[in-house]
Amino acid sequence: MVDVARLAGVSLKTVSRVVNGEPHVQRAMADRVLAAVAELGFQRNHMASALRAGRASATIGLIIEELANPFYSTIAHVTAEMARERDTLLLSASSEEDPVREEQLLRDLCSRRVDGLLVVPAGCDHSFLNSQVEMGIPVVFLDRPGTNIEADAVLLDNRGGARNGVRRLVADGHRRIGVLLDTVDVHTMRERLAGAQDALADAGIGYDGALVRGGVRDPATAAAAVADMLTQPSPPTAFLALNNRITVGAVQELWRRGSDAALVGFDDFELSHLMPRPLTVIGYDTRELARRATQLLFARIDGDRSRPRTVVLPTELLDRGLAPAR
Amino acid sequence: MVDVARLAGVSLKTVSRVVNGEPHVQRAMADRVLAAVAELGFQRNHMASALRAGRASATIGLIIEELANPFYSTIAHVTAEMARERDTLLLSASSEEDPVREEQLLRDLCSRRVDGLLVVPAGCDHSFLNSQVEMGIPVVFLDRPGTNIEADAVLLDNRGGARNGVRRLVADGHRRIGVLLDTVDVHTMRERLAGAQDALADAGIGYDGALVRGGVRDPATAAAAVADMLTQPSPPTAFLALNNRITVGAVQELWRRGSDAALVGFDDFELSHLMPRPLTVIGYDTRELARRATQLLFARIDGDRSRPRTVVLPTELLDRGLAPAR
DNA sequence: CGACGGCCGGACAACGTTGTCATACTCTCT
DNA sequence: AGAGAGTATGACAACGTTGTCCGGCCGTCG
Numbered sequence: 001m002v003d004v005a006r007l008a009g010v011s012l013k014t015v016s017r018v019v020n021g022e023p024h025v026q027r028a029m030a031d032r033v034l035a036a037v038a039e040l041g042f043q044r045n046h047m048a049s050a051l052r053a054g055r056a057s058a059t060i061g062l063i064i065e066e067l068a069n070p071f072y073s074t075i076a077h078v079t080a081e082m083a084r085e086r087d088t089l090l091l092s093a094s095s096e097e098d099p100v101r102e103e104q105l106l107r108d109l110c111s112r113r114v115d116g117l118l119v120v121p122a123g124c125d126h127s128f129l130n131s132q133v134e135m136g137i138p139v140v141f142l143d144r145p146g147t148n149i150e151a152d153a154v155l156l157d158n159r160g161g162a163r164n165g166v167r168r169l170v171a172d173g174h175r176r177i178g179v180l181l182d183t184v185d186v187h188t189m190r191e192r193l194a195g196a197q198d199a200l201a202d203a204g205i206g207y208d209g210a211l212v213r214g215g216v217r218d219p220a221t222a223a224a225a226v227a228d229m230l231t232q233p234s235p236p237t238a239f240l241a242l243n244n245r246i247t248v249g250a251v252q253e254l255w256r257r258g259s260d261a262a263l264v265g266f267d268d269f270e271l272s273h274l275m276p277r278p279l280t281v282i283g284y285d286t287r288e289l290a291r292r293a294t295q296l297l298f299a300r301i302d303g304d305r306s307r308p309r310t311v312v313l314p315t316e317l318l319d320r321g322l323a324p325a326r
Numbered sequence: 327m328v329d330v331a332r333l334a335g336v337s338l339k340t341v342s343r344v345v346n347g348e349p350h351v352q353r354a355m356a357d358r359v360l361a362a363v364a365e366l367g368f369q370r371n372h373m374a375s376a377l378r379a380g381r382a383s384a385t386i387g388l389i390i391e392e393l394a395n396p397f398y399s400t401i402a403h404v405t406a407e408m409a410r411e412r413d414t415l416l417l418s419a420s421s422e423e424d425p426v427r428e429e430q431l432l433r434d435l436c437s438r439r440v441d442g443l444l445v446v447p448a449g450c451d452h453s454f455l456n457s458q459v460e461m462g463i464p465v466v467f468l469d470r471p472g473t474n475i476e477a478d479a480v481l482l483d484n485r486g487g488a489r490n491g492v493r494r495l496v497a498d499g500h501r502r503i504g505v506l507l508d509t510v511d512v513h514t515m516r517e518r519l520a521g522a523q524d525a526l527a528d529a530g531i532g533y534d535g536a537l538v539r540g541g542v543r544d545p546a547t548a549a550a551a552v553a554d555m556l557t558q559p560s561p562p563t564a565f566l567a568l569n570n571r572i573t574v575g576a577v578q579e580l581w582r583r584g585s586d587a588a589l590v591g592f593d594d595f596e597l598s599h600l601m602p603r604p605l606t607v608i609g610y611d612t613r614e615l616a617r618r619a620t621q622l623l624f625a626r627i628d629g630d631r632s633r634p635r636t637v638v639l640p641t642e643l644l645d646r647g648l649a650p651a652r
Numbered sequence: 653c654g655a656c657g658g659c660c661g662g663a664c665a666a667c668g669t670t671g672t673c674a675t676a677c678t679c680t681c682t
Numbered sequence: 683a684g685a686g687a688g689t690a691t692g693a694c695a696a697c698g699t700t701g702t703c704c705g706g707c708c709g710t711c712g
Contacts, residue, residue, distance in 0.1 A: 011692045012668095013693080013694095014692075016670060017691090024690055025690075026689095029690085043458075044437055045437065047376060050669090051668080052669045053696085054697070054698095055697095057373065067406055068403035068404075070394075073395075073398075078394075080419060080420060089434065090419070091415050091416070092402070094403065107369070108415065109415075111369050111370050112372045131367040255600070274581070274600075275597075275600060276600055276601075337661065338663090339700080346700085350658095355660085371697090374698035375698075375699050375700075377667050378698080379699095381667095381700095
């Protein structure tokens with residue numbers, strides 16, 4: 001900017017005024033400045049400009065579990081779109097479900113003075129964010145609530161969804177229902193499992209530990225778990241898969257074996273209606289989830305100081321049948 | 327930092343030294359500073375620190391077409407992972423195939439002084455980036471080459487892939503092959519179409535405009551195009567879908583109609599092997615694409631000034647059969 | 653006992669901007 | 683003609699850091 005000022009023969013401040021479109025600059029002088037800007041290829045330094053007077057950085061931070069997962073990339077996309085309307089860019093990072101990494105990333109984002117944070121939490125303690133919130137960086141949690149912190153959250157009705165899924169199976173006469181889940185360390189999984197158990201209890205079906213299989217991390221382990229459970233004495237006649245990766249593995253294994261066990265999966269996914277066997281899923285509106293959370297965040301950024309809210313969005317049973325005809 | 331210095335009773339510079347882990351600070355004094363840091367909740371301002379002496383912003387910019395598309399979100403994920411190893415974060419934005427928007431986003435990223443840019447180009451003129459490259463912001467193009475600019479590019483062998491796909495159809499006896507594509511405005515589509523025509527010419531099959539259908543933007547229009555082409559006189563006996571969204575629409579429509587037309591799709595996608603009818607696809611290693619591009623970018627950031635390179639990665643025909651048994 | 657080198661701490665300027673204030677000039681109105 | 687208002691421009695400080703340099707203290711060696 002100093003160079004531009006020198007070349008145009010004006011003061012630094014005049015260049016600043018022209019570059020920012022402020023009034024009170026004579027036409028001729030503005031033209032001279034613009035010519036110098038063009039000649040030198042000058043470009044305003046956004047960081048310096050944000051630094052001065054602590055203005056907003058026009059950036060928001062997004063922490064998700066894994067960007068390559070369609071659920072999270074949809075969230076990232078919706079948020080980025082909404083941000084763009086405010087000339088704000090999105091800094092996104094994956095926690096990979098690692099609490100340590102999550103904290104590092106969050107601290108990094110804070111030290112970059114993002115205008116706000118959108119977090120799908122992996123950790124079990126977010127108290128370190130309290131000071132950031134006080135210092136003016138609002139946080140909205142997405143999909144799962146934060147822990148040890150009072151902040152907005154936009155969640156899904158995981159418990160109700162799983163309950164409806166199991167009800168559907170029970171209504172079809174199933175009594176031995178295998179439940180496949182990742183880990184109860186994750187809030188969503190705990191809720192979904194609780195919902196499944198609600199429905200079983202409602203139906204007067206007792207708890208059978210052999211029918212609940214944890215530690216199912218991906219399609220391959222899901223397939224293995226299904227195979228194992230089906231070869232036990234008195235195998236399940238139906239399965240509830242508590243996320244989409246598990247569902248995919250289960251579909252694949254049931255199909256491979258030609259099994260007619262029933263299957264309901266949590267999370268809809270693209271092409272789920274094209275699976276080689278009927279598949280009923282518990283779906284929800286991922287875009288709406290992201291939309292609500294982003295709205296809430298921008299409201300906070302714009303100064304909304306009301307009490308933290310928790311929004312719970314409904315799920316929907318997409319009934320496409322349960323099992324292949326015998 | 328001034329406040330911390332005052333509270334600890336030391337100078338500004340000493341606080342800076344402690345915060346940055348520089349040597350030559352007495353233990354007792356460092357402890358006092360750390361106590362003050364903790365008490366005030368001080369956090370280093372990354373922007374100010376980068377501003378001083380024009381250091382790197384530890385940020386790279388990624389422009390893709392649409393973050394919600396698995397192809398692009400995989401790229402974003404791989405890049406973000408590699409960036410994290412260098413304590414660098416990813417600013418990602420979607421151009422939505424809009425050249426104007428692409429240019430705006432790129433200029434914005436430059437004004438934020440990102441360390442480098444990774445671009446899946448939508449526009450048809452990237453000459454405005456030349457000055458940025460000269461000023462030290464390296465650019466690597468991904469999936470498609472940049473225009474009017476000498477820069478690195480990591481591409482796929484689109485032409486060869488499409489050629490192999492059509493060859494496979496021809497080998498099975500097909501002579502009337504419908505080609506479904508988005509728009510020839512996009513480099514990849516042009517190349518894929520050219521590859522298809524190469525193979526047809528090699529087989530001595532003349533060009534028939536009625537068999538090439540452009541403007542197919544999404545699964546719904548793909549389904550409509552398939553339906554339309556199948557109801558024309560002398561319909562195609564096979565289809566080549568030039569991207570995964572088109573493939574999905576085509577699968578769906580062919581399945582719905584119970585058609586036994588053959589189908590080859592460009593781009594592999596998750597669950598493609600679980601489609602309700604055989605589906606042969608032209609696949610490639612998206613992660614490798616992203617990996618190579620990111621490597622190249624970091625090499626440039628680290629000062630590699632060698633001539634711009636263009637890397638072309640191979641595709642692979644994943645032959646899973648062509649059509650349901652009659 | 654004085655010189656020297658290593659360690660430690662601080663003053664100051666600079667990074668690229670912009671807000672604040674001061675100044676000089678041009679009108680218009682009494 | 684002088685006051686008052688408004689416009690156009692510039693000087694300067696400040697945003698939060700860190701690099702440079704300088705000086706004081708300590709111990710050691712000739």
